[in-house]
Amino acid sequence: GIQVEQSPPDLILQEGANSTLRCNFSDSVNNLQWFHQNPWGQLINLFYIPSGTKQNGRLSATTVATERYSLLYISSSQTTDSGVYFCAVDRTMDTGRRALTFGSGTRLQVQP
Amino acid sequence: GAVVSQHPSRVICKSGTSVKIECRSLDFQATTMFWYRQFPKQSLMLMATSNEGSKATYEQGVEKDKFLINHASLTLSTLTVTSAHPEDSSFYICSAESEEDYEQYFGPGTRLTVT
Numbered sequence: 001g002i003q004v005e006q007s008p009p010d011l012i013l014q015e016g017a018n019s020t021l022r023c024n025f026s027d028s029v030n031n032l033q034w035f036h037q038n039p040w041g042q043l044i045n046l047f048y049i050p051s052g053t054k055q056n057g058r059l060s061a062t063t064v065a066t067e068r069y070s071l072l073y074i075s076s077s078q079t080t081d082s083g084v085y086f087c088a089v090d091r092t093m094d095t096g097r098r099a100l101t102f103g104s105g106t107r108l109q110v111q112p
Numbered sequence: 113g114a115v116v117s118q119h120p121s122r123v124i125c126k127s128g129t130s131v132k133i134e135c136r137s138l139d140f141q142a143t144t145m146f147w148y149r150q151f152p153k154q155s156l157m158l159m160a161t162s163n164e165g166s167k168a169t170y171e172q173g174v175e176k177d178k179f180l181i182n183h184a185s186l187t188l189s190t191l192t193v194t195s196a197h198p199e200d201s202s203f204y205i206c207s208a209e210s211e212e213d214y215e216q217y218f219g220p221g222t223r224l225t226v227t
Binding site: 035041043048088100101102 | 161205215216218
C-alpha cells in the first residue's frame, strides 16, 4: 500500500516562531489533506490540497504532486497551535473504493 | 454545517463485555462512513468502511466478527466491540462522507478502556 511519511516527528517551538512540516507519499493520489488533532482528539481539517498552494491566516500549504510531497507552514506560532498535525492522502484502491491513509504525524508543542 | 457526533465520548467496560459506539451525521446524509482506531501517540488506522444498507468492508487484519458494524440509515453507523479485551482499549474515530461534496467529516472520537 501507499506509504505516507511525515517529518519531523516532534517539534518544540517558542511562541512567535515559524515552522515547516513535511509530508512525503509514495504513489499518486486523488487528494491530500492536512489535519490538526487537538489535545482532546478532535480532528480539524486545515486544507484540501491535491496540488498548488493555499493560505488560511497564519497557515499555508503547498503540494507538489509530481514530486509527491506536501508542506505545511505555520507562521507566528501560538500556544493554541499545539497538538498533532497529520497529512492524509486520498486514493482509489484497486477495488474502486476510496480510502484515506494517514501519515505518522508531527507532534507540535508551542511554549509561551 | 457538516457535523458528526459520536456517543459515548468515553466508556470503561469490563473484559468480556460488549460495547456499542454510535456515529451520527447531524446535518447531512452519508452513504459511506469510516471507522478508525488510534492507539496512544500513533496515527489513525482505517478499520472498516461502512456502507448504508450493505455489509461493511474491513481492512486486512481487522476481525469482522469482533468489530460489528451496522449502517442502518443515512445518518447513523454503529460499531460494536464484542467480547472486549484490554488490548482493544483505544481511541475510536468515525468519519462520514457527505453525499454533497464527498468530503469526510470526522467525529470527536470515543475513548474505550477495557479493564
